Amino acid sequence: MDILNRLKKIDKKILHIGIVGLKICLIISLLSAMMLCFYKSTDILFQYEIGVFMLKIGILFSCFFVICTIAFDRIVKDIF
Numbered sequence: 001m002d003i004l005n006r007l008k009k010i011d012k013k014i015l016h017i018g019i020v021g022l023k024i025c026l027i028i029s030l031l032s033a034m035m036l037c038f039y040k041s042t043d044i045l046f047q048y049e050i051g052v053f054m055l056k057i058g059i060l061f062s063c064f065f066v067i068c069t070i071a072f073d074r075i076v077k078d079i080f
Contacts, residue, residue: 010073018069022062029058 010018032054039047 006070006074010069011076014069014073014076018065021065021069025058025062025065028054028061032058 032051035047035051035054039051
């Protein structure tokens with residue numbers, strides 16, 4: 001419950017930046033899923049490798065944005 005309370009108290013500007021970053025990560029992940037679906041019909045190995053790489057990047061950046069949003073909000077609240 002402590003985590004949910006912290007998420008509710010995040011500054012609106014910081015939360016907005018985090019949400020925009022998560023939307024970008026979602027777009028990257030959806031593009032990779034589309035590329036992997038096209039791989040199913042074309043069987044080009046290079047396309048598969050790019051799709052999996054993009055999916056990994058999308059998931060990694062989404063975790064990065066969540067963690068950095070929480071950490072940055074805490075740093076700002078500790079300073080002021």
